[in-house]
Every structure is written in C-alpha cells, then in structure tokens.
Amino acid sequence: MHHDNLLTRKIQGAVDSGRKALIPFVPAGFPSRDRFWDVLLELDSEGADVIEIGVPFSDPVADGPVVEKASIRCLEQGVNLDWIFEGLARYRKDIQAGLVFMGYFNPFLQYGVERLAVACQEAGVSGLIIPDLILEEAEPYREVLKESNLAYIPLVGLNTSQERLQEYAGLYPAFVYVVSVMGITGTKSGSMQVLGDKLRQVQDIFECPVALGFGISSRDQLESIEEHVDAVVFGSALINHLDEGKTPREFMAGWQVPRAFSQRVRAKT
C-alpha cells in the first residue's frame, strides 16, 4: 500500500519513459542567495525529476568537505528555513520537479516538526531526507509527517542488514535512498560487485523506487548496476560544477541518457 506521493510518481514517470530519474542536490542559498532560485529553475527545466534542497547545518556529519563548505557558506549568508519557505512561496509554481528537503535533524527539531510538516505541505515540499534520523528515532514523528503527506525517505547502506531493510520497507516510503559508499558524501565508490548485490537486495525488499547517491559524479559509474537503480542523486559533483561558475544546464546535459542506450537497458530487465 503505497501512499500516493508526488516523489514516487515523478521517479516512476522517468522510469516508465525509459530513463533514470535525476535528483540533483543543492544546498539552499548556493552558490549565493540571489543565484539559488535561478539554479533551481534551471535544474528543473533541464530535466530534474526531483530536487533535493539542502537545509544547511553547522555540523553535517554525513557529509564530506564539499557539501560542508557549501553549507557553511550558506549559513554565513543567513539562510534558514524561513528564507527557504519565502522563496518557495514565490517560485514553487514554476517548478515541475518534486521537492524534498535534505537536512540534519536539529534545525528541523528547533523549527518544530509539526510546524515544519504543515509548512512543507503548503510550500509543495513532498519529503524529508534526514541523514541522522534513523528508523527508531523517526518513530515519534511518523504520524505527524503522515498527516501532512510528507514522506520520510530512508537512507540505507552497504552494511544495512536484511532485517533492517525489511523494517524500513515496512514504512512504505516514497522511495529508498541507497548510499553507494561506506563513507560520506563525495567519497569515491568501492566495489561495484558489492554495490550491485546490495542494490539487488534492496530492490527485492522494497516496493518503491530505488535511488542511488553519495559520490556519484558521472553516468559511467552506473554502467554495471544500472538495472537496479531507478534514480540517481548527485551533490558534491554538482556543487563543484556550480562553484566553477558553470551552469546547471551543462551539468544536466551530461546526464541525459541517450534513448537507445536506456531502452536497451530496459529491455534487459
């Protein structure tokens, strides 16, 4: 029993048309407060299916230096949830992609989870990815999120046991996010064999689409595991790209899968 969530529909829509859903991650206020909304609109018009808006935190333990530096830069410019919601009130209607917040728990907790859930629903944000809110700790908030139709997106990894995967799957999430490395964001990936096995297991256990992220910088990386992935998330690579003054369009162009290729892959599954 999937809850009907925009995120599931967006990813499924991409898969149905024979390609991977693309999920760019940008910290709110990056590369600057002024440029951020243009970046978001351009990512959207260049084919993003879901966009992860990073809600910056001073102590991002699951992130590598690229995301951490970008987050701190945003904090120094005064970015907070109020600023993000103000912007969304203006720009959400021009964005086709599904939106999720990716952020550490404390800023959400201080804002008030109930208040956050209501504000997200009004602002057109459909889900939360909270890297430091595991299954057990999310439990007290599950009802509140459900009432606002706000999805809790689980992160699972190469060392997540079968039993835990099943517990997460029992939440019927909008999609599941597989961390591709035993490490932090921006880390180079290890064995594709190991990752492929884990993805197959996740695919078997979860009914929902499977997204892959952390350390994904190019399409080539996916070659051997493509059939087990419905969506790809890229963060550090996009941030580095934007930091060099290049456009979202150039970045997204590298991810547009040639039609013939993706159809061949689909035929295999």
Place this chain on the structure above:
Amino acid sequence: MRKGYFGAFGGRFVPELLVPPLAELEEAMDNILPAEAFVEDMDRVGREFVGRPTPLYPCRNLTAELGFDVYLKREDLAHTGAHKINNTVGQALLARHMGKSCLLAETGAGQHGVATATAAAMLGLDCIVFMGALDVQRQSINVHRMELMGARVEPVESGTRTLKDAINAALRYWIAHQSDTHYCLGSAVGPHPFPLLVRKLQSVIGRESRQQMLEQTGELPDTVVACVGGGSNAIGMFHPFVEDRQVELVGVEAGGRGGPGDHHSATISRGTPGVLHGTHTFLLQSKEGQILPSHSVAPGLDYPGVGPEHSFLKDSSRARYEVIHDREALKAFNLLSRKEGIIPALESAHAVAWAVENRDSIKPGSKVLINLSGRGDKDLDIVREQME
C-alpha cells in the same frame, strides 16, 4: 524508559551506516564488560598501569580556611594526569576483545588523545586522533606526546577547527573504517551506547570515593562536586551516589569570561535541548538550531554540548548545575596550589572554585567531596597568559 535514553535525553541520532558498529559496541558492552575475565583485566590494568585506587585526600589547610571539610578525589594522580585514562583503558581492552586493531579518537586540548594513545601503546593497537587544526597549534606539547606513543594526529580544518569538528571528523572516519577500528569517544556524550559505556568505565571514581569516605570518616559526603565538560568525570563521580538521596550533587559548568555576549560553555545552565553528535541533550545553539561556538579558559570544558544523563539529572532535579567563570577558576587554581601543594587542572579548578565561592552558604562542618579530575601542569602557559 526507551532504550538508550535517560528520560527525554540520549538516543542514537546517527547516519544509518553507523548503526551496525554501534550495535556491535552495545553488544560488547552488555556481554564482555560484565564478564569475570574482563572485570579482572580491568582491575589488574587499573592497579598496575593506571595507579588505582587514587587517594582521597582531606585538605586540612583548605578546611581550616573555609570552615567545612574538603576532600579531594585525586584523579590527577592517575597515569597521564587525569581521569580520561579510566575510559580509554577500558575501551581499549574492550576493542581488543572485539577484535579491533585500531583506536580512533577525537581530542580538544589533547588530554583524551594522549590517554587514548597511551592505552593503544600499552595494548599494541594502532591509534589515530583527530584534533581541530586550531587546537593542534595551541596544544603542540600534547601532539608531541601522542606522536611519541605512536599515534597519528590528523589536524581537522573544517568548521570552527576545534573539538566539535574533531568529533565530526572522527565519526566520518569511523563510517569508512568500522570493520577494524573502534571509536574511543572521550566523554559521556555521543550516540547510545557511548554515554552509558563511558559512565560505566568512569564510575570507578565514585565507587572508590564512596568507599573511601566511609572508611576514612564513617559517613557519606554531604555534597559531591565535579566539573562538567562533556560530563564524564562528573557522571563517573555522581553515579554511585545517585541512590544516596541525602547526598547533594553539584555539576560545575564553565561560564567563560562572563561578559555580555561572551562565549561560554554553560550548556545545561544556559542552553536549550537539541540534537548534536548523535544525542538529544542540552546544547549551545541558535534559535534555528545551529551550533554556537563555546569558550572556557579550561580547554577540556570548551564544548557546546553535554552528556545526556546530565540533562536528565538536571531535569529530574537529582543534580544541580552551577556556573563558574574563568576568573574564579583561576583564583581557585592559585589557592589550591598555594594552600595544599596541589596544582589542579583548570577544568578541575572550576569544581574547587564552586566550593570556595559558596563558602558562606555551605554549612560549617559539612563534608564536601570534590573530584580533582586532573593535574594542572598542562595549563601553566594558559595561566601565565591570563595573569598578564
């Protein structure tokens, strides 16, 4: 009570990738720690290597001056000069039982890093210590000590380049190296089971003190005082007294310079509840949940969080938490050195200062037990600088 919680505080707010090593550690804590062979190991290492039991010292001169009986628990006489070694030796032994070959630690001023390097050297384990780049500059002697004992010291350049960033870096490193590495966290903070594990290993302080008080005076103390940074020496001292309802427990936090707008480390006294480094506890944070910089003249107290069990003891009114400023701590540092021939760590001087500053409200003849968590040799440069 929910597993891993102390009332509303505690928990395990970590990336999913850290759940397996934390579960593995929890299992080791539950099964290995209480086993007879392990208890014997701990006792032996405590006796032979750490120098336990540490003395309980009645401060006759200070008692005469203040009008109430002052007892010091002499953790400054433990190997490496502070209570930190109780925790690191225990975790190192546990790590070896778990088959880990490397100890990972964060350190602020370097005390916990030195204590971890010491335990690692003794047990033949590898050791890597993350230390804020700013602290590496400020505490070069401790870097040298760690390196002498074979540890690799990694300067952390991210964030504020201090203790909290060193903890972030250690957690990140642990994600990638969990199969052969044990994270030897330095205080009663962090995700479950660390607050419980560190308390178990530090409770030797309170157990010995309680017994020594009874042997030497025939009575329990009226008041027990300890400084609170992350809270490991304090929880180790308090815990064996928690059921003795008549014993007052006082945790002393660092108030920094105390001017308006100055940074401080009085997390429980002046902070608000939130989540940092895997645990729900009092924090120094902005309204929006961003962690604020902390400050204290005592480097070991300079942390914007506190162990969750202290938040609980405060919430349930079993302990109270008071603030001592840099100036008062420095006064107590000089007083104890001069009157008793004991140079305290600046951290411990905060606990001494609480007794000195409250001399008028403490009942004459009552017994005040202060945990002297460390010795002050490490602080002479800071003190000299402050006196100028």
